[in-house]
Amino acid sequence: xxxxxxxxxxxxxxxxxxxxxxxxxxxxxxxxxxxxxxxxxxxxxxxxxxxxxxxxxxxxxxxxxxxxxxxxxxx
Numbered sequence: 001x002x003x004x005x006x007x008x009x010x011x012x013x014x015x016x017x018x019x020x021x022x023x024x025x026x027x028x029x030x031x032x033x034x035x036x037x038x039x040x041x042x043x044x045x046x047x048x049x050x051x052x053x054x055x056x057x058x059x060x061x062x063x064x065x066x067x068x069x070x071x072x073x074x075x
Contacts, residue, residue, distance in 0.1 A: 008032045051075055 007029050014020070024031055055061065055071045062068040 006030050006032050
């Protein structure tokens with residue numbers, strides 16, 4: 001990833017167990033400081049929300065997985 005790589009997680013318990021901490025330290029991966037319970041800081045949540053709204057607003061929303069995949073790729 002490069003020297004400037006910064007790992008971002010959401011402070012969920014599975015992300016904070018010792019084995020994960022040890023692995024990140026072993027791989028020399030820097031973890032971003034993250035306040036607890038702060039979903040507004042997670043930009044991917046906004047991307048998923050926008051994407052969901054655009055797909056739902058289509059003239060004919062997807063009705064099966066292949067159509068949903070095409071809609072995601074189109075958007």
